[in-house]
Amino acid sequence: MKRHLLSAGDLTRDDAELILSTAAELRDLADRPIKKLPALRGRTVVNLFFEDSTRTRISFEAAAKRLSADVINFAAKGSSVSKGESLKDTALTLEAMGADAVVVRHGASGAPHRLAHSGWVRSSVVNAGDGTHEHPTQALLDAFTMWRHLGQSRPGGLEGRRVAIVGDVLHSRVARSNALLLQTLGAEVTLVAPPTLLPVGVETWPVETSYDIDRVLPGVDAVMMLRVQRERMNGGFFPTPREYSRRYGLDARRMAALQDHTIVMHPGPMVRGMEITADVADSERSVIVEQVTNGVAVRMAVLYLLLGGNESGA
Amino acid sequence: MCAQERPPTQAGAHSEPPPGRTVLDERDIARALTRISHEILERNKGGRDLVLLGIPSRGVPLAHRIAERIAAVEGYAVPVGSLDVTMYRDDLRLKPARALMRTDIPSDGIDDRVVVLVDDVLFSGRTIRAALDALNDVGRPSAVRLAVLVDRGHRELPIRADFVGKNLPTSLVERVQVRVADTDGVDAVTISDGSDGSDGEAQA
Numbered sequence: 107m108k109r110h111l112l113s114a115g116d117l118t119r120d121d122a123e124l125i126l127s128t129a130a131e132l133r134d135l136a137d138r139p140i141k142k143l144p145a146l147r148g149r150t151v152v153n154l155f156f157e158d159s160t161r162t163r164i165s166f167e168a169a170a171k172r173l174s175a176d177v178i179n180f181a182a183k184g185s186s187v188s189k190g191e192s193l194k195d196t197a198l199t200l201e202a203m204g205a206d207a208v209v210v211r212h213g214a215s216g217a218p219h220r221l222a223h224s225g226w227v228r229s230s231v232v233n234a235g236d237g238t239h240e241h242p243t244q245a246l247l248d249a250f251t252m253w254r255h256l257g258q259s260r261p262g263g264l265e266g267r268r269v270a271i272v273g274d275v276l277h278s279r280v281a282r283s284n285a286l287l288l289q290t291l292g293a294e295v296t297l298v299a300p301p302t303l304l305p306v307g308v309e310t311w312p313v314e315t316s317y318d319i320d321r322v323l324p325g326v327d328a329v330m331m332l333r334v335q336r337e338r339m340n341g342g343f344f345p346t347p348r349e350y351s352r353r354y355g356l357d358a359r360r361m362a363a364l365q366d367h368t369i370v371m372h373p374g375p376m377v378r379g380m381e382i383t384a385d386v387a388d389s390e391r392s393v394i395v396e397q398v399t400n401g402v403a404v405r406m407a408v409l410y411l412l413l414g415g416n417e418s419g420a
Numbered sequence: 421m422c423a424q425e426r427p428p429t430q431a432g433a434h435s436e437p438p439p440g441r442t443v444l445d446e447r448d449i450a451r452a453l454t455r456i457s458h459e460i461l462e463r464n465k466g467g468r469d470l471v472l473l474g475i476p477s478r479g480v481p482l483a484h485r486i487a488e489r490i491a492a493v494e495g496y497a498v499p500v501g502s503l504d505v506t507m508y509r510d511d512l513r514l515k516p517a518r519a520l521m522r523t524d525i526p527s528d529g530i531d532d533r534v535v536v537l538v539d540d541v542l543f544s545g546r547t548i549r550a551a552l553d554a555l556n557d558v559g560r561p562s563a564v565r566l567a568v569l570v571d572r573g574h575r576e577l578p579i580r581a582d583f584v585g586k587n588l589p590t591s592l593v594e595r596v597q598v599r600v601a602d603t604d605g606v607d608a609v610t611i612s613d614g615s616d617g618s619d620g621e622a623q624a
Binding site (some may be wrong): 124127128131132134138139140143145173196322354410411412413415416 | 504508512513514515516517518519520521522523524525553558605623
């Protein structure tokens, strides 16, 4: 493992599989009476969130606490950042406080990379979502969820499994991280979106693209629905929500076209009635709630593998 | 225990012989495990409240073999599990982060039962200290016992085994390696002078 986790594309297949197998062991911890391990005792993890993200922050906080690390939450609202402090000065402050890992969520793509490689901090940096760029721990928890359902019982894991990622790819950091990681793990990804919601340069991604959800769905092993990020939209990407939902939403009729073993995923928060209907979200195929549970286990695995040992002391 | 026909002198005809001097061969290991199984039952006056927990990796198959022998003698199955102690080790910070191994606690738990920890080699005692800490987070056994295949001495903590397959006096530079058929294709305990670079379980 490298010292930082900035991009899902940085992970080799061995790294990714080590994280998944570690997460598999850590997931059982949730069933024990004492949900705590001593591995990171005395280490400090700072959650540095420049954007609101309750679920990701809580997930990282639970993961760090279950490994006995001390957690400091640093939210930009009401902090020195709103008074005009720069990323650099915030970083230097955290360094002076002795953070061993900084989990950073930032609205600007590349902010975690800047933090990791600027020399401002010595701690490990974990990207918890930067702009429309990447969200590697979300990709890991998605891959872990797929692996539990589709890969655990067969040699090669997710090798050759087909995954459709449907919706607002343009504004989604989850889609990019997922495409990179799933390609590393040997799965085949198809992005399905209206032309206006596919990013420029998507032809350089290791994926196929399609505008027609009904042609793609019958052949896939997992469908991941993305939220339409209307807060990031300032333009006409589709005529009306109703038309979007009719052409790209997952409803009971489309769900009936899926293979029996196919799972339905959503990184959350979902908008019921927009990209996914309530009966699909609550159906047997939906693993959306399990994704949240798996998120804690995967983030524990990442924090343990980044901080648990000492790379230089081998 | 499928190969009783094998000559008693050298174990593992189907796999390359382990480096170093063989101190226990397949039959010696089988006899030692049988004796340990009987000692556990004798000491515990039966096996009704026993739980066997192997410490990965080699302790787990050994725990299963002891359970088989207990089942053969007593006529009922004893719960067997595994307990990974990686996160409880005191040298976690000294090495790169290690992959975790399987922890599998039997469904009835360990509360108010007699837990027998099973490991291959007892050396510094630090693994067992970590295992005691790990047990503490899983439940509260009525007693904890320790069974090891080989006790090679050089304890660094006040820990001793209750059931020992073989006491093996060693020097600190020597390496003791336990191989079991389930993971290594051969049952053998070997001792070497540490110059052959085998990784072994010498740190156990």
